[in-house]
Amino acid sequence: MKRNDFFLLLLLLLGTLAAFLLRPEPSTAKAEHIQVTVNGKMYGTWKLNTPQTITVSTPYGENVIRIQNGAAYVSKADCPSRDCMKLKPVTNSGDTIVCLPHKLVVEGKSKNGNGGIDTIAH
């Protein structure tokens, strides 16, 4: 009986090894829509699968958000340094573009949570 146990253990360990080799690459969840907030208040949401242009005009200033090819970016802004226009387009859930002077936040969201990512260090 003991010998069979040993074989079983061996089999299970081999299985674990196989499981190790089958590990997938870490994936990210593509964002399905963007959520735009101004000073913490919801401004609106837009789907990323439809190319469109959104003008956000607030007392703080104006930003134009362009959605194209499943990504959202700021195409025009009248803030002093236009940093928001240089930031990486929002493609995944959790990606954020912030325009500080205008207190504008564009965040990628998806139904499937955030691809297992809690936050992004940048």
Place this chain on the structure above:
Amino acid sequence: MFKRFYFFLLFLIVCAFSGCSFLTQKEPNSIRDFFAMDTYVKMILYGPEAEKAADALQAEMMRLDRQLSLYSETSDVSRLHQQLAVPSLPGSSSFQQTDAPRKELLTQSHAILLSEDTAELLTRSLNLHAETNGAFDITLSPVSTLWGFPHGPFRVPDKTEIQATLARTGMETIRWDNRTRQFSADNPAITLDFGGIAKGYAAEKMAAILKKHNIRHALLNLGGNVKAIGTKPDRSLWRVAIQHPDAKTDYLGVLSVSDKSVVTSGDYERYFEKNKIRYHHILDPRTGSPARSGLRSATIVCEDCTLADGLSTALFVLGPEAAISFWQKHKEQFQFILFTENNTLFITEKLLPVFETKLTVTVVR
């Protein structure tokens, strides 16, 4: 004999039911985003006092901003400003590296008493400056302004301008007594800009408040500076992605951490381009120009967020070789992930099991 079994059984069932309340409790939480002056802050807090703690953290950010934008003795400030020729006043916020920096203006003859927070920041800055052989420097705001940071208009100054402005920098002339909190400098033109560690410092202050409110699971993100407290409520690790410098690529990878700070300095956050050359905001104190060390991003992982903040800037300036040598002398204090212009990803040994990436890594031991 059966009676005994019955009682035993009853006892066990009562135990199980009393454990019931503990088990059916769902952890209350607070998820809040806000702008505290010039930083976008995201917080995720878990615990019975989550809402109260969130309020306290917001208040602390406001307090720190006021504290670091003024001298503790306002009377000294007004006296000082009357005597100085330099017109700029302490700005509104110090959380952005070079955004209306917190300039504390000094004269040679007057020793100034600094507030507790400013004192702490100065002490840490001086230590970092010494440890990194000058790569970390808080006196560079005149040079930043010369380039147009933070808000522009941006320009590329010529060498003579830079040299002249560099004369107004230098931490070596600082005279600082930690115990009396008396400050003065031999070079009257220098200014102090804590933008390089202010966010990390704020995160640590916030962590202390969370501890007081018994919040054991939390995630803070102050403009990209991440502080993870404990694990997630289900005891899994917090997953922190590190941004890739290229706009077209998702992340450098994902770290799984608990009780750690993750801070990245990169050439992609604040920059301008001229003639296809990118000029970013992390200046090399020796040249007065954007650091060209071969690095595109430097990420520090350690418990203390102030240290992580300072070191990320310093290591970015140092470049891969010097950064690795530096680390080897301080192995137990922090871990790092460096991404070079040649797309090499350096990572310290201890981070290997908790970092998932699609890129090839070069392990540093």
Place this chain on the structure above:
Amino acid sequence: MAKKITTAGIFTAVALILNYMEMLLPFNIGIPGIKPGLANLVVLLAIYLLPPAEAFAIAICRILLAGLFSGNGIALAFSLAGGLSSFFFMLACFKSNCFSPTGVSLAGGAVHNIAQFITALLLLQTQALLLYLPFLLLAGIAAGFCNGLLVVKLLSRLGKIHIF
């Protein structure tokens, strides 16, 4: 009959305690709700000492009660999948007489976690879960092995007490 109920009750209660203790262990595998399966120890013991019907009753009771106490629907799903699969597998191994209690427990532990994993895959629908499979398997093997050793010891002692 009363004796059967009592015995079953004791087994179930002990299984629940083990379940509770299990939650106190810092076990994080990334998927919330999945557990190493220490309570299998009790079920295994039941398989060896009691008729299969009673052992099954114990297994079912502890799964349902533990699920109730946890207040966590997903954990119940995992527990059902893991607990039931490992029960039948262990019963089969026991009947086949091919393995010692250690081996049976090993099999039970592994099957327990594999079943939980498959349930997680079905519920959460992300391929990313495959990242955790090797660790889950190892945990199951380890738990199964420990349980097995314990059971061997327990069997030699309990055989001398005439409760059953």
